[in-house]
Amino acid sequence: MGNLEASIVLAGVGGQGTLIAGKLLGILALKLGLDVKVSEVHGMSQRGGSVITYVKIGEEVHSPIIEDGTADYILAFEQVESVRWASLLKDGGVMIINNQQIESLPVLMGQVEYPKNIAESMRKAASKETKIVDLDAFDIAMEIGTSKVVNIVMLGALSNYLGVDENIWKEAIEEAFAAKPKTIPGNIKAFEKGREAGA
Amino acid sequence: MKEIMLGNEAVARGAYEAGVKFVSSYPGTPSTEITETIAKYDEIACEWAPNEKVGAEAAIGASIRGARAMTCMKHVGMNVCADPLFTVSYSGVNGGLVFCVADDPGMHSSQNEQDSRNYARAAKVPMLEPSDSMECKKFTKYAFELSEKYDTPVIVRLHTRVSHSRSIVHLGDPTPITVKEYTKDPKKYVMMPANAIGKHVVVEDRTRKIINDCDDDLNVGMHKIEYRDTKLGIITAGAAYQYVRDAVPNASVLKLGMVWPLPKRTIKEFASRVDRLVIVEELDPFLETEIKAMGIKCEGKELFTLLGEYTARLIRKRLTDKPIPKSAFDVTELPLPPGRPPVLCAGCPHKGLFLALHRLGVNVMGDIGCYTLGALPPMQAVDAVICMGASVGMAHGVDKATDGEDSKNTVGVIGDSTFLHSGITNLMNAVYNQSKMTLIILDNSITGMTGHQQNPSTGYNIRLEAAPQVSLEMLCQSVGVLPEAIRVIDPVDTYEAQKVIKEELERDAVSVIIARRPCALIPTGRAVKGINVEVDYEKCMKCGACARIMCPALIMGKDKTPVIDTETCNNCGLCVNICKFDALKKGGEA
Numbered sequence: 001m002g003n004l005e006a007s008i009v010l011a012g013v014g015g016q017g018t019l020i021a022g023k024l025l026g027i028l029a030l031k032l033g034l035d036v037k038v039s040e041v042h043g044m045s046q047r048g049g050s051v052i053t054y055v056k057i058g059e060e061v062h063s064p065i066i067e068d069g070t071a072d073y074i075l076a077f078e079q080v081e082s083v084r085w086a087s088l089l090k091d092g093g094v095m096i097i098n099n100q101q102i103e104s105l106p107v108l109m110g111q112v113e114y115p116k117n118i119a120e121s122m123r124k125a126a127s128k129e130t131k132i133v134d135l136d137a138f139d140i141a142m143e144i145g146t147s148k149v150v151n152i153v154m155l156g157a158l159s160n161y162l163g164v165d166e167n168i169w170k171e172a173i174e175e176a177f178a179a180k181p182k183t184i185p186g187n188i189k190a191f192e193k194g195r196e197a198g199a
Numbered sequence: 200m201k202e203i204m205l206g207n208e209a210v211a212r213g214a215y216e217a218g219v220k221f222v223s224s225y226p227g228t229p230s231t232e233i234t235e236t237i238a239k240y241d242e243i244a245c246e247w248a249p250n251e252k253v254g255a256e257a258a259i260g261a262s263i264r265g266a267r268a269m270t271c272m273k274h275v276g277m278n279v280c281a282d283p284l285f286t287v288s289y290s291g292v293n294g295g296l297v298f299c300v301a302d303d304p305g306m307h308s309s310q311n312e313q314d315s316r317n318y319a320r321a322a323k324v325p326m327l328e329p330s331d332s333m334e335c336k337k338f339t340k341y342a343f344e345l346s347e348k349y350d351t352p353v354i355v356r357l358h359t360r361v362s363h364s365r366s367i368v369h370l371g372d373p374t375p376i377t378v379k380e381y382t383k384d385p386k387k388y389v390m391m392p393a394n395a396i397g398k399h400v401v402v403e404d405r406t407r408k409i410i411n412d413c414d415d416d417l418n419v420g421m422h423k424i425e426y427r428d429t430k431l432g433i434i435t436a437g438a439a440y441q442y443v444r445d446a447v448p449n450a451s452v453l454k455l456g457m458v459w460p461l462p463k464r465t466i467k468e469f470a471s472r473v474d475r476l477v478i479v480e481e482l483d484p485f486l487e488t489e490i491k492a493m494g495i496k497c498e499g500k501e502l503f504t505l506l507g508e509y510t511a512r513l514i515r516k517r518l519t520d521k522p523i524p525k526s527a528f529d530v531t532e533l534p535l536p537p538g539r540p541p542v543l544c545a546g547c548p549h550k551g552l553f554l555a556l557h558r559l560g561v562n563v564m565g566d567i568g569c570y571t572l573g574a575l576p577p578m579q580a581v582d583a584v585i586c587m588g589a590s591v592g593m594a595h596g597v598d599k600a601t602d603g604e605d606s607k608n609t610v611g612v613i614g615d616s617t618f619l620h621s622g623i624t625n626l627m628n629a630v631y632n633q634s635k636m637t638l639i640i641l642d643n644s645i646t647g648m649t650g651h652q653q654n655p656s657t658g659y660n661i662r663l664e665a666a667p668q669v670s671l672e673m674l675c676q677s678v679g680v681l682p683e684a685i686r687v688i689d690p691v692d693t694y695e696a697q698k699v700i701k702e703e704l705e706r707d708a709v710s711v712i713i714a715r716r717p718c719a720l721i722p723t724g725r726a727v728k729g730i731n732v733e734v735d736y737e738k739c740m741k742c743g744a745c746a747r748i749m750c751p752a753l754i755m756g757k758d759k760t761p762v763i764d765t766e767t768c769n770n771c772g773l774c775v776n777i778c779k780f781d782a783l784k785k786g787g788e789a
């Protein structure tokens with residue numbers, strides 16, 4: 001049993017595995033004997049749109065939605081997405097940014113420019129108590145061998161802040177990927193690497 | 200056993216635990232996963248129907264024969280099956296019969312924001328509204344009992360946030376599937392005037408009895424009263440209950456499980472015990488109107504909007520003076536994030552067709568599906584979208600409004616699944632009434648928008664077993680389209696497509712053009728790994744034409760020459776077709 005209480009936002013681009021990461025956090029909460037709600041918006045996710053998943057963990061969770069200034073953690077799977085959802089983070093929260101850039105069509109078409117030095121601007125605009133962590137989750141994932149594990153690298157980084165035992169995390173990973181046992185070692189490795197990089 | 204489940208999965212689990220024998224539905228976000236999950240329980244007969252009316256009628260047949268049956272749909276699907284719903288309310292059931300409908304406040308993926316509760320009242324059918332996954336399971340299971348106990352179909356109403364949120368569900372043991380005896384009973388099942396007149400009396404008595412039973416025992420309606428501070432009392436249901444609990448944790452709450460019919464005595468009693476009564480409900484003032492009609496003073500839509508989804512923040516703002524939580528960032532200091540609109544996928548077969556239509560500059564009566572995205576830039580090739588199947592009817596209407604004249608510059612565009620859903624009757628009508636319209640069927644061999652479900656033209660059933668396949672050509676011919684006016688094209692060849700469309704626009708009869716190429720996301724349409732388009736930079740004139748097709752795999756480099764993202768390119772060849780300077784070459788070709 002744990003006494004964790006956390007509102008976590010997973011923000012990314014369709015296809016980056018935010019849904020699976022959300023599911024995994026759900027399993028983690030279940031293992032801790034806690035209540036949990038994971039809310040996702042389906043529909044346009046396969047079509048390269050921006051996607052967001054809310055995870056709320058606690059003794060008793062009501063609304064599945066996380067509102068402005070109430071997220072304890074934001075995992076931004078892509079740089080621009082960290083800016084898009086920044087207002088959700090509470091004063092003193094932790095923002096974990098994957099330095100990957102995925103240019104959206106307006107950028108590719110040259111209609112707008114992709115903002116430069118995002119992590120730096122974020123640091124400047126943040127309150128003193130707010131923590132910003134950035135890591136190269138995509139590169140780490142590619143070192144392991146597949147971009148598919150970016151989501152688990154990100155969870156590894158988050159694990160430094162949630163105060164949940166590493167072994168419980170690993171059990172949750174094994175459970176989440178039980179249907180594809182071959183992918184478990186890669187995901188465990190991704191978790192460890194992410195934990196290292198995000199410390 | 201505890202498990203984390205989507206609301207939709209929990210509905211399926213509830214039906215399974217209730218011993219449901221048969222489920223027939225048409226996919227529609229946010230309801231699709233219910234039936235997909237049902238398909239994983241081998242013992243349940245489960246199918247995709249071509250539309251919601253068909254699904255409902257099949258479920259009704261199974262119920263009359265004595266099996267527990269269910270049909271699931273999105274809110275607009277309820278419009279399609281309203282006809283059988285209103286009359287099965289009269290006949291009642293044999294095996295429990297459940298309609299599950301998922302509303303989409305906020306219109307995450309819908310064309311309107313209608314409130315299905317109005318159907319429960321209009322059809323005089325009880326409606327249950329769960330607020331999380333656990334209740335999804337519990338209420339669905341209970342809906343079958345309720346249905347049999349009161350001899351009525353029962354509606355379970357979901358919201359996007361309930362359907363698509365995961366929360367903890369306690370699993371129970373399934374009731375074994377049983378099919379009850381069937382005895383002929385025309386007075387009950389044959390709804391012609393002489394019988395229906397008597398049945399209407401039964402229906403009104405039934406509603407009164409349910410109200411009474413709910414008032415005597417809150418569990419009958421799954422109602423819950425939580426008395427806390429009585430200065431503020433709130434009546435709410437479903438997803439809104441969760442927002443209320445976060446926003447005003449000390450308020451007293453009457454949480455309605457059954458939102459139709461309403462427990463009058465219970466509501467009166469609750470109202471009398473609180474100082475201020477507020478009704479919190481998304482969309483229509485449904486509860487509010489009913490409660491006001493009971494002569495009870497309350498506040499509702501003067502505080503809250505008729506539009507969109509609610510949040511705890513909104514409710515807090517209206518009902519308390521608590522400060523708004525402070526955000527971590529001074530967002531005015533942050534750069535403006537570039538938009539990330541949804542796009543048609545790399546290799547999407549619809550793209551070429553819309554490009555051809557864009558070039559032709561014709562008017563396009565559109566329909567519901569991925570191809571609705573053809574209305575967005577850069578194609579902007581769609582003039583009107585109303586509902587499933589309407590493209591065909593609208594194109595025919597344009598023909599009639601102009602005595603056939605505008606059929607020379609108007610097409611209807613519809614997907615294969617949508618065509619079989621409700622386009623075919625429109626086509627029959629157009630032929631019968633001697634229209635000159637041109638219809639383009641985008642046959643991508645799947646129901647794409649809702650996440651790739653099978654349909655009668657794909658050759659597979661819901662469990663991906665081989666199934667008989669409708670031939671679109673023969674179907675169109677059988678309703679009277681001339682064989683020579685049925686043309687099959689590959690939408691990637693945009694110039695050929697343009698030519699064929701032009702020819703058919705000129706024809707003085709109904710034409711059907713089938714633009715056939717499988718969706719890029721299903722196995723038959725997916726690219727062979729490692730084969731993709733190549734760029735010959737010596738030939739490239741930097742004209743930018745290929746960029747305008749907005750393929751996510753074709754990125755414009757700094758020097759205005761294209762770069763192909765080999766991970767995403769589907770090798771469909773559309774860009775090759777577009778390039779006038781032979782600078783692009785399909786992979787795998789000599």
Ligand code: SF4
Nearest residue numbers: 739740742743745778
């Ligand atoms: S259409 Fe052909 S010539 Fe024009 S930019 Fe693209 S590749 Fe170059």
Ligand code: SF4
Nearest residue numbers: 750768769771772774
């Ligand atoms: S880059 Fe060309 S061939 Fe590849 S998916 Fe896009 S349009 Fe098709």
